Amino acid sequence: MKLRSHLLVLSIATAAPIVALATVIAVVVVKQERDSVRDAAGERVVAVMSAIDAELRGSIATLRAMAASAHLESGNLKGFHSDAMRIFATHPDWLDFTLARGDGIRLLNSANPPGKDLGPVSDRESFDLAMQRGEPVIGRVAPGPEGRSLGIPLRMPVANPDGTLKYMVTVVLKPDAFSDVLRAQKLPEGWVVNLIDSNHKVIARLPPMPAGRPASDSFRAQLAKAPHGWFRGKTLEGREVYTPYLTSALSGWTLGIGMPTGTLDAAAWRGLWLLVVLIGVASAVAVGFALLLSWRIAKPIAALAAASEAVGRGERAEFPARTPIAEIDSLAATLKQAAEAMREKHELAEREKTALQAADRAKDEFLAMLSHELRNPLAALTAAAHVLKLATPNESAAIKARGVVERQTKHMARLVADLLDISRVAMGKVALERERFNLYEAVGNLLNVWRASGRLERHRLMVDARPVWVDADRARLDQILSNLLDNAVKFTPAGKRITVTVGPQGEMALLRVSDEGEGLPPDSAERMFDLFVQGERGLDRAAGGLGVGLALVKRLTEMHGGTVSAMSAGPGRGATFTVLLPAVLPPSTRATKPEEPTRVAPRRVLIVEDNDDTRQMLFEALAFSGHDVREARDGATGIALAAESRPDVALIDIGLPDVDGYEVARRLRAAPGGRNIGLIAITGYGQPEDQKRAYEAGFDAHLTKPVAAERLKQVMAGLQ
Amino acid sequence: MSKRILVVDDDADMRLTLKLSLELAGYVVDVAGNAREALAQQRERPADVLITDIFMPDADGFEAIDAFRREYPDTKIVVVSGGAQFTKRDYLPDAELIGVDATLQKPFDVDTLLALLKGMVPS
Numbered sequence: 063m064k065l066r067s068h069l070l071v072l073s074i075a076t077a078a079p080i081v082a083l084a085t086v087i088a089v090v091v092v093k094q095e096r097d098s099v100r101d102a103a104g105e106r107v108v109a110v111m112s113a114i115d116a117e118l119r120g121s122i123a124t125l126r127a128m129a130a131s132a133h134l135e136s137g138n139l140k141g142f143h144s145d146a147m148r149i150f151a152t153h154p155d156w157l158d159f160t161l162a163r164g165d166g167i168r169l170l171n172s173a174n175p176p177g178k179d180l181g182p183v184s185d186r187e188s189f190d191l192a193m194q195r196g197e198p199v200i201g202r203v204a205p206g207p208e209g210r211s212l213g214i215p216l217r218m219p220v221a222n223p224d225g226t227l228k229y230m231v232t233v234v235l236k237p238d239a240f241s242d243v244l245r246a247q248k249l250p251e252g253w254v255v256n257l258i259d260s261n262h263k264v265i266a267r268l269p270p271m272p273a274g275r276p277a278s279d280s281f282r283a284q285l286a287k288a289p290h291g292w293f294r295g296k297t298l299e300g301r302e303v304y305t306p307y308l309t310s311a312l313s314g315w316t317l318g319i320g321m322p323t324g325t326l327d328a329a330a331w332r333g334l335w336l337l338v339v340l341i342g343v344a345s346a347v348a349v350g351f352a353l354l355l356s357w358r359i360a361k362p363i364a365a366l367a368a369a370s371e372a373v374g375r376g377e378r379a380e381f382p383a384r385t386p387i388a389e390i391d392s393l394a395a396t397l398k399q400a401a402e403a404m405r406e407k408h409e410l411a412e413r414e415k416t417a418l419q420a421a422d423r424a425k426d427e428f429l430a431m432l433s434h435e436l437r438n439p440l441a442a443l444t445a446a447a448h449v450l451k452l453a454t455p456n457e458s459a460a461i462k463a464r465g466v467v468e469r470q471t472k473h474m475a476r477l478v479a480d481l482l483d484i485s486r487v488a489m490g491k492v493a494l495e496r497e498r499f500n501l502y503e504a505v506g507n508l509l510n511v512w513r514a515s516g517r518l519e520r521h522r523l524m525v526d527a528r529p530v531w532v533d534a535d536r537a538r539l540d541q542i543l544s545n546l547l548d549n550a551v552k553f554t555p556a557g558k559r560i561t562v563t564v565g566p567q568g569e570m571a572l573l574r575v576s577d578e579g580e581g582l583p584p585d586s587a588e589r590m591f592d593l594f595v596q597g598e599r600g601l602d603r604a605a606g607g608l609g610v611g612l613a614l615v616k617r618l619t620e621m622h623g624g625t626v627s628a629m630s631a632g633p634g635r636g637a638t639f640t641v642l643l644p645a646v647l648p649p650s651t652r653a654t655k656p657e658e659p660t661r662v663a664p665r666r667v668l669i670v671e672d673n674d675d676t677r678q679m680l681f682e683a684l685a686f687s688g689h690d691v692r693e694a695r696d697g698a699t700g701i702a703l704a705a706e707s708r709p710d711v712a713l714i715d716i717g718l719p720d721v722d723g724y725e726v727a728r729r730l731r732a733a734p735g736g737r738n739i740g741l742i743a744i745t746g747y748g749q750p751e752d753q754k755r756a757y758e759a760g761f762d763a764h765l766t767k768p769v770a771a772e773r774l775k776q777v778m779a780g781l782q
Numbered sequence: 783m784s785k786r787i788l789v790v791d792d793d794a795d796m797r798l799t800l801k802l803s804l805e806l807a808g809y810v811v812d813v814a815g816n817a818r819e820a821l822a823q824q825r826e827r828p829a830d831v832l833i834t835d836i837f838m839p840d841a842d843g844f845e846a847i848d849a850f851r852r853e854y855p856d857t858k859i860v861v862v863s864g865g866a867q868f869t870k871r872d873y874l875p876d877a878e879l880i881g882v883d884a885t886l887q888k889p890f891d892v893d894t895l896l897a898l899l900k901g902m903v904p905s
């Protein structure tokens with residue numbers, strides 16, 4: 063079931079009892095309304111009946127007075143008639159009066175004085191009843207003995223002393239008199255009021271109906287059940303009415319007031335109809351709110367569901383940012399986090415997979431390369447063996463073949479050594495033999511070895527070196543730098559520059575080799591240190607190798623607690639490999655004091671060098687050896703200082719900020735006494751070409767940076 | 783008349799030892815370090831047999847093979863390679879597929895090569 067339906071049910075469930083209660087209340091109210099109208103009508107009936115009873119009581123009182131007339135006791139009928147005629151004149155509501163004998167024969171009435179028999183009374187039943195009771199009796203509506211208009215007899219017996227009936231005095235009332243009473247009630251239009259006698263004949267009625275006519279069937283049937291109450295029935299005209307009615311104890315007459323059912327029911331129906339409309343409106347409002355609410359709730363939930371599905375399909379999901387519902391907001395936030403975590407996990411897995419694939423590929427390539435690298439020399443060796451087997455030893459072919467054997471075995475030996483080395487390092491079988499030494503000097507020494515071997519002769523080597531001390535394994539640091547240089551030489555075209563930088567960098571010792579070679583493919587910098595990864599020219603023998611050099615650099619550096627990184631501006635734009643090792647403080651000078659004393663005689667020495675560290679290092683080394691040392695930061699100052707202090711020896715940096723070192727040398731040489739001054743060039747350029755240029759400028763010696771203290775001593779000694 | 787053989791390999795020592803071995807066996811031998819040189823040599827002095835390595839700089843060994851097969855259909859072709867059978871870099875089966883006359887895996891016995899050559903170009 064949809065949320066919308068749930069909310070609909072909820073709102074209906076909430077509204078239903080209220081609607082039910084409202085209905086009950088409405089029905090009760092309608093019923094009370096009807097009851098109160100009916101009760102009012104009932105009171106009206108009592109009041110009208112009282113008025114009618116009062117009317118009757120008045121006539122009965124008069125009747126009693128007439129019956130008690132002295133004329134009757136004395137038998138003076140004339141006197142009685144005349145008295146009665148006077149009373150009759152004051153009672154317009156009377157139709158007639160009569161006096162009858164005990165046997166029911168009338169002796170006189172309003173039209174006839176006594177004197178002749180007027181015949182029997184008409185309503186014998188009331189006559190007998192009155193005679194029996196000895197009390198006044200109200201008769202029925204009946205026509206008179208002469209068939210005249212209808213009247214209602216009130217009879218009062220007059221008894222003889224022996225108790226027998228002497229006379230019966232009767233007053234006949236006009237039914238019209240009661241019509242006046244009814245009319246005086248001023249009942250609402252459409253209402254029916256009906257007064258009937260004990261014989262259920264109409265006495266008076268509104269709207270008018272001839273007296274003596276029987277009451278309606280429904281009225282008569284109701285009267286047979288109860289003397290008073292109310293009922294719903296049809297009037298003589300056939301209209302539907304509610305009728306409260308009452309039967310008088312005095313007269314036995316019944317009064318009913320009929321209210322048209324329409325009047326009462328219309329009010330009830332109007333109330334009910336209003337109720338229905340109100341319930342309808344309330345229900346519509348409730349349903350409307352439910353729908354609005356469900357839309358507001360369901361919409362963000364649907365959006366959330368869609369987003370979750372998208373996450374499930376692995377697509378990028380749009381989560382609803384803000385909804386009107388706090389719980390949905392927090393759910394969305396949670397789902398979003400979960401989705402992000404999932405995506406990160408997925409991406410991580412993808413990266414790991416890619417890395418694994420790359421490692422697998424690198425391994426395959428390594429095996430292929432290994433195969434190639436080992437099979438090629440083997441093939442050459444096999445063929446050489448074949449030649450040696452056939453050729454006589456002194457034959458040129460044999461001599462050449464021996465050369466091949468020598469070269470190829472050396473080559474293979476190096477390959478095998480590399481392989482063993484990397485596997486030993488990888489397995490953690492290499493122990494570092496740490497000692498504290500100046501990296502600056504170690505680098506200088508190694509560069510001298512490389513220069514001597516001629517392996518750097520095809521490139522321009524630049525050195526930027528400053529002293530920095532490390533606690534490390536000398537041999538392994540040599541290996542690190544050698545591998546980096548190897549790499550640079552391999553991938554840098556002849557004539558391009560290779561720069562070696564060594565010195566402090568913050569807390570670390572920096573060793574950097576930059577080249578102007580092929581550079582690295584984009585995004586491959588990190589991979590360069592993985593085992594077996596080759597440069598792009600993996601198939602080229604010139605760049606051949608097993609791809610273990612940089613991996614070795616990384617492992618060895620990390621064993622020293624350092625880091626290594628590669629950087630390139632892109633293919634063809636050179637590469638820079640940077641090794642950072644933890645630097646240590648230099649051993650205190652006191653500890654190094656008991657060195658062998660210098661064999662150099664103290665001299666005045668001038669240093670012209672713009673690099674503060676190098677100048678400082680040179681200054682300390684020379685001053686320690688007992689020389690009198692002056693320093694200058696640039697060429698002009700150096701020349702001025704030389705003129706003033708007349709040094710025996712001048713150490714001059716070639717790359718000065720103002721004039722170059724060659725120019726400084728030429729000027730010093732040309733100055734007075736300059737012929738005897740010892741001039742030493744200090745430079746990062748170590749090519750034979752550079753040396754030649756230095757000698758041409760008048761230098762006596764040429765020192766390549768970094769300058770080892772021992773080498774400086776030798777050169778100083780050589781100038782003596 | 784002696785048969786002429788062109789050896790193409792980027793490794794100088796490999797070229798040298800093969801040249802010496804084949805000369806000892808009585809062949810006339812030219813050498814080249816890459817496919818371009820080999821084609822130049824062939825134009826000057828057409829060889830009866832081409833012995834070529836597949837790994838070479840400048841041009842893939844296949845390129846040389848393809849050029850020879852088109853331009854010198856009578857020249858026999860022997861391919862040697864250092865690639866191993868357990869890696870993706872084993873090109874010898876590929877070479878066989880494109881229809882070279884023989885393949886050899888490095889290192890190989892020179893007598894095997896000589897026997898092969900004898901079958902191809904009987905003197």
